[in-house]
Amino acid sequence: MTATATTTKHDFEPKLVAFVCTWCTYAGADLAGTSRMQYPSNVRVVKFPCTGRIDPVFILRAFQKGADGVLVSGCHPGDCHYMAGNFHARRRFAAFRQLLDFVGVDLKRLQFSWVSAAEGGKWVEVVTELTERVREMGPMREFIDLDASEHWSAELADAELKAAYHSL
Amino acid sequence: MTAQKHVLDYSYYPGCSLHASAKEYDESTQGLFKALHIGLTEVPDWLCCGATPAHNVDELLSLSLCAKNLELAKGVEGDLAVACAACFSRLKTTQHKLEIDPEKRRQVEFAIDAPFADGKKVKHLLEILARDFGLERLAEAVKKPLSDLKVACYYGCLLTRPPEVPELDCIEAPTIMEKVIEAAGAQTVSWSHRLECCGANFTLSRPGVVLKLSADILASARDAGADCIMVACPLCHGNLDIRQQEIEEATGEHFGLPVFYMTQLLALAVGVRESKLGLDSMIVNPLPLLKKKGLV
């Protein structure tokens, strides 16, 4: 374990955000902890009751705020604590992926997966894989630049627009 | 050439048997389809499908043989009509396997040196008659209803199998043969051995097996009150018809059941001349039965 986990310094450390449901994937990540498994520290977890609660806007916002990769993970199909939330999420994200592709986000930066409360190992696998993939791809600049330009350009000069933007 | 325009057109793959031991199947098929104004154009230069032995010995060989045949058939218009149950099963299985397995497909394409011709629909004659042509139209075409004839429809193993290949009919309880022959006015009997194996190509290597299996089939048909058996497979025909006398000697039972190809009975019903049905090449003489029922 320790051999593989020997920390090697990299030039670029990506920022990853994971949107997870509390019943399956959050618990799976907890299990990875109690089992003392090791994985890259790049990921920041945001907990939701259910993947069904995850609004695609959050993913966009995360990219805009500097995330280089986003992971969305919930209960396996059929195992949803809320019966069908993950099915709604799956359908929603299937459509959303196309939109992301259209706006120019490399879909390799976005990972959807099912990790159950019993799958600590899978959580480690998914996070490690995404971290390494995104690290190779390098930083995600497009949205940060866009965010900055929106902040400083005259387009948001209108007070009403500004208020609406910040209340997002 | 044709006096009346064809209502349907098919490319036609007869298979080896229909040019040899099952000539009467070919003859009656041609006769029936001509009478129904369905066009059949034989695929030029077709090869053996590999039948039941090839795929047991070398899967790639059997897939390649069928793929080559499909490739040849591409040159002829229309879905591919197949008469023999074994050819039908092999061609369908090949299509299925090459669709789901890209690696096999690559190997086969290399072997036949051509891209695999998917999209060519393979149809058994039963399917063509029951679905494309339609049972109603078939019933309308009948000139000499087989009203008095009690037919035991025998499917054998290959017509509806293997189950994962898109089916001709339900695997365990098919009814398509019954429907077709009932459209020609015949009566069908309900019997237990419709789907049992006749012993197939063990007829050469282990005839004892065939005697037992075929004897059960014949007994079951006789006990159900059938006058005759109707088949759609040359090998079944061989075992039930050619070996019938041998079976009778071995078991000491009497069957006396003529074994017809389904096209022979249908052609008879739509008024094809008796001499065109190949009745003389049947071993169990059907003429006494047909005369008794007033059909010849």
Place this chain on the structure above:
Amino acid sequence: MSRIGVFVCHCGENISRTVDVEKVAEAARGLLGVAHACDYKYMCSDPGQALLKKAVAEHRLDGVVVAACSPRMHEKTFRKATEQAGLNPFLCEMANIREHCSWVHEDRDEATAKAIDIVHMLVERVKRNRKLQPISVPVTKTSLVIGGGIAGIQAALDIADAGHRVVLVEREPSIGGHMAQLSETFPTLDCSQCIMTPKMVDVANHPNITLHTYSEVEEVDGYIGNFQVKIRKKARSVDMARCTGCGVCMAKCPQKKIPNSFDRDLGMRPAIYVPFPQAVPNVPVIDRVNCTWFKSGKCGVCQKVCGPGAVDYAQQDEFVVEQVGAIVVATGFNLYDISEKPKGSPIKGYGEFGHGKIPDVIDGMTFERLASASGPTGGKILRPSDGREPKQVVFVQCVGSRAREKGISYCSKICCMYTAKHTMLYKHKVHDGQAYVFFMDARTPGKGYDEFWRRSIEQEEAVYIRGMVSRLYQKGDKIVVMGSDIAVGIQVEIEADLVVLATAVQPRQGAELLAQKLGISYDQYNFYSEAHAKLRPVECATAGIYLAGACQGPKDIPDTVSQASAAAAKVMTLFAKDQLEREPIVAKVNERFCVGCFACKKVCAYGAIEEKEIRDRQGNLVKVVAYVNPGVCGGCGTCQATCPSKSVELDGYTDEQILAMIETL
């Protein structure tokens, strides 16, 4: 400006070994809106909690972040401490720097940086937390039990014995279900009727039980603690109050040749009938489909001979509305019919077994009726076709069960045992008979079960053949069974007199329709789904609805009775309080923005979203908006992510809170 307190836990050394906790506290102090930050060895200990409470008072904190273990571990602990400190408990959040940080990373700098980030995220979140109040709903202490088999009877008796009112609804004219049809039960071979009928009588006599037989649940509304149930009482054509159960009508009915479904159509019954002599209630019904009066308007014999004048041809279906607080679903099972196409299967039943058309190929329940002392043959094993005693009987297990190619992949659980029982009952009655059993595996987990199975082989000399039957067919008056013996590797052919198929256990016909009325979920086979396969096996995900017996999955009698009592215990737990309290993580609608598109209603798995009319002072309808019933809402938040106008918000997980967390990146 917020005044947040951050408390960083060392967790002994579990956290402090890899995370520099002092540095985390220091960084927290630098965050906007943090009024206090400190670290402590064990935050969850008494002194740790005291430290938190003291800090809340001293620094006038309005939010708390405890950076320690997973919230799944100690969120409740710290929320309680926060409440004791005088703050709303929902103003406390936990930053998980143990399971998600110190335990999974080794590099101290990296782990510390991550811990700081996690704390930062939670600080931003807690700033936007709202004070939430637990939701309380009143509880109606009456329970509905659907189904009067052994499961429903057991649940009803348990709840009624605890002093609560029970409404028991049964579709058939009598309660009793499948257990009343059985002859003997494994593994003790005691008579099913003898242990069942006293319980049925108890139900009828219990002061707390209202029994509706020949009735069905028509509509269900409401939510946990407050359901309204509409029950259809089908017209019995006999006045329950007047009928004395004397049975003269049945004796005099000229129609006597109607197959009795209770006896699997082997026995006959009149048009006015009770399904079996021990029926509860002992009041007959008129089968209007077969009754001469209803067919032609002639006859009327039963009315003429009825002393108390109870026969009433004009009776109509009645509707009863009951208010209940909990529902126990115990609708049981059906046996798979081999002529039927299983749900989702490409294959039309078992053609190879004769499609149910061979008279001497019967299923297990038919064999039970043949073996039953009160059955159509008086307990003699006789063939349905010619009434002869069968000398060779072949039993086939797993017919329909564990048959993926037929569309049913599960094990029906009870067949191995009841087939073993059948071989015994057969041998007890036909001493010179021989039983053969085709089986895939013998599954006999249960107290005394394997011993029982061995007895059928060792004492009753049943021949067990491991292998499946490929085909069977009628040959003369015998049935030829062709199968394989995979232990020996040969094919077997047996000429049997009778074949008994252990057909699969399936949910009741129409189970899915009832599920839709109740708003509970069901699996691909229509078995009802429990909330958690291991930890909540008797509860539905829909609060206030509980499952008992084979409607949830194949079960034998002991398991069914256990589950029924467990469901009853759950109902009693619910009824122990007058008010029901639950976590306030529920969705709320902003009625100003809601346009009433009800996209939320379509995705809500709980049926929590109702239509609410907004009216002006004159009473004119302004608009229709969504309203989330807090008693029913499960708190998943799917509605919020779906709402196109962003006018639904899930308390505890608002957009504002989540976006603030993302903002910290």
